[in-house]
Amino acid sequence: MLKRKSRILAFALMVMLLVTSACTNAEKSGKESNSSENGEVLTYTFFNASSTGKDVNTGDTKIGKMFEEATGVNFDIEHIVGDSNQKIGTMIASGEYPELLNAQNATADVIDAGGFVPLNDLIEEHAPNLRKLYEPIWEKMKLEDGNIYILPSGVSNGYIKPPNIGQSAFFIKREALKEQGYPHPKTIDEYFDIIEKYAKAHPTTNGAKTIPYTLLQYDWHVGQLFDPPAFLSGEQEGIIVDNETLDVSVYHNKDITKEWLGKLNQINKKGLLDKESFTQNYDEYLAKISSGRVVGWFGPRWESGTALDTLEQDDDPYNDFMGFPIVFEEGIKDQYLNPESFVTSPGMGLTTGTPEEDQIRIIKFLDHMAKIDSQKLITWGIEGETYDVNEEGRFVRTQEQIDLVNKEEFRDEFGFSALGWYWPIMSGTFDDGNSVDPNVQPEVAQLAYDEVDKEFLKAYNIETFTDLFTEPEPAPWFPFWDATIETGSEAQLYDQQSRDLIKRSYPDIILSNPSDFDSEWNKFKKDFEKLPYKAYEEVMEESVKKEASLMK
Template identity: 85%
Template sequence: MVKRKSLVLFLCLMLVLSVVTACTNKESAGQEEGEVFTYKFFNASSTGKDVNTADTKIGKMFEEATGVNFDIEHIVGDSNQKIGTMIASGEYPELLNAQNATNDVIDAGGFVPLNDLIEEHAPNLRKLYDPIWEKMKQEDGNIYILPSGVSNGYIKPPNVGQSAFWIKREALKEQGYPHPKTIDEFFEIVETYAKAHPKTDGADTIPYTLLQYDWHVGQLFDPPAFLSGEQEGIMVDDETLEVSVHHNQDITKRWLKILNEVNAKGLFDREAFTQNFDEYLAKISSGRVVGWFGPRWESGTALDTLELDDDPYNDYMGFPIVFEEGIKDQYLNPESYVTSPGMGLTSGTSEEDQVRIIKFLDHMAKLDSQKLITWGIEGETYEVNEEGRYYRTQEQIDLVNKEEFRDEFGFKALGWYWPIMGGTFDDGNSVDPAVQPEVAQLAYDEVDKEFLEAYNIETFTDLFTEPDPAPWFPFWDAVIETGSEAQLYDQQSRDLIKRSYPDIILADPSKFDAEWDKFKGEFDKLPYKAYEDVIEASVKKEAELMGK
């Protein structure tokens, strides 16, 4: 009888303990028994379909683990106007990505400091952001923003997504798959093909075009640096970290001289300086253009169209072209440490809600969650081979490429813009499946394979040199004060270049030097030294924060 009572008491005690433990586990995730909390997240960085995260497979799993879900609202119309209304009213969603207006929200007190919240409640977030923890701090020492894509080691992408000099595949095939390395070799291929094919489908072939419209100016601005073996946009001395602009330097004169000669040969698109973005894209997608320079993402709409073209040789292949042999190309972006834009918790959120939200984000930062967000579920959206390498079957690739599936699974709703690592997992697998060689190679069609074999490469970036480390990259993360001399230079130089470069390029070769001298004289009057000082201070600060 005593034994029976003891057993009953023991069972009762175990039941009480199990209930307490269950409640404790729920509370540790910011959730009381059975409660679910729904918060609003406004994302000014993306357009898309508004959705509640719990209506997706991943989001439901996160809700079950944390008791939290989010109603996601995307930007429609002018994001700055929308954010401006929030600032004026002081009414914000609990979670906010303010994109270009991030600093305005910080200045208005719209974001709450996250340092203590993370240190106390979010060890996984703390680990995720450890490489850029100091860099994330504002001047007041507080962290307000959680960016996406925190680097965890460099991985070379299989395909060219950034800048390159592009040549039509038909031109390469016709000329025996030449491998141009210098700018002269590039234009030799372009000229040879254009002379052999003055017409494309009844319209004039366009040997070389470029885009200079609205904010699209990189196709004209950036080549001198790339051709010289520099990384994108600005000249930074690797040893001293001194910064200089290149628009008034000899490398820019050399680039413009080449274009002037190309124009004199009748190889330059004379509509380049008057065409708008849509007209430019139409030319690329028509297959009439033989060569061009620029980042793939800028012309992506046209190139995606070409991938569906009946003639796969109308597509393009990118090369890391330099001025002359011996220059090491630096076209691929180095490992980067971007701290803005990103998401932040807003001032109208109660302390209890702040804890729940930060714990939700901490759950997302767990390694298993990161793999779920990017790769999905093993056996459903990816496989693992005997060496521990992640891959996808063709059926899985087809599945995850379906927009409806990505919506339902949560790849879109809980992907980019949330706290996500970039680069590689510690086991060597790529965080981004598209960058995993095993996935990329399976996606290549027969013509892709033809060119890979012809150039004796496995992926298209095998032609490109791995970038040198640049702890300051990207330089455009620097803050330039409105109304400052640096900001004045930034705008005035763009206006001057857009006005002057057409005159230089389209001039009779005998007048090239005069046109260049005229431009350089005007450029030298601009406050470019103030701009260099601001960027240099930022470069040195970023390098110091990264321990370099």
């Protein structure tokens, strides 16, 4: 799939003169040229099964052109259309691959088929910047055979707190907070007290019944019911990990889950729980959130994103929500914000069938991308055009620059769209303290706040909305869901059976008469104890300890 695009003038003599001159200059400067020997620009193909973006040649973008001039290489980026697994399956069957491939969910299949080449030696010999970029997770990237086949995107380089809540929190309608004098709930009881007061004062909203608290249990959307016990007790979501011993346990059969379900049982008794919580589908849930009738809910903000986007465009900005790191009782240190993430897949790999000389050229291109100056170009752009640097060395953007880089047409032409995520790129912070992601830089984020945002920031004496949240403890094993669970194993069996049991049993517990709560809980716990959760804990613990041992 290699293409050669000649940039040389048609006249043979001039070609010879130019090549000779270029070689002489290169020899004098001592710089190594990554372009082909005759001065052609080499075009390779990168097929990205993780995105449905626009197909483009990187050399047709501003950043890509700069990289092309520095390396003599550009890429035709092709994106998935239709079923990605079917497309990758065809590649595997034919043995014909693009030079660079992100196979998304089929990555393991391509590796098993011998479709990716080992990258260890290529990087060690030809890509010092790439080697430095991946240093923190170098050992984690290796498979059991000791080889590295995939280069993931988003390699962490230090933690930076995001300015806004994108992950899980307990959300409350802003109007309820404003009406009650901007209370700052810290415990679950304080949280539901605010909701109850507002619901009593406003039994209807926009001519329909107010919904004090709703939750979603539909298809794979189960976190709103499953995750709170961990967060409320100061743990990360999903499993409980002892930070000292790295011992792992599930919590669905623990007292913290009983306490959470007990709170829902209590608010149901008071008429505060949405009666359709366990029967509504995702679209119905989103419709309720966007209607302005809901006072409170728990979950990741992205899960309700489309509904919240609708509210942000509403004439009444107080219909939007504010998130809080609610815990069971004061003194518990919240851990709602995700720690540094060290996910090592999916990512891109070099494919078999690519000649060795082209493998070297491609890895050198990626090495050029891994340079700090290139990383800043990919994420921030060009100083004086898409960002400025203040006297303290902080990267900032004017409102005009923000408006410019938010335009899809500009992002496409500049190269932000084509050369950002999915390529080797760091996350977190640069060594100078600036955020890799401009949207996470506080100075930039604050410009995006409207007057009502600023009203609430001032009322709670914070600069960004995550200032209410505690910085997460280091968790080298995070995220736990990156662990490999063998298909057909007891651990995999538990994963499915526990979900089925919980989705079936929790509604009975929550909606039961308070006098029957204990008996319903005990019935569930008895059934849960029959599941092979110990096997699941063993697999997760092995993964957690392994991942922690591989981090530097």
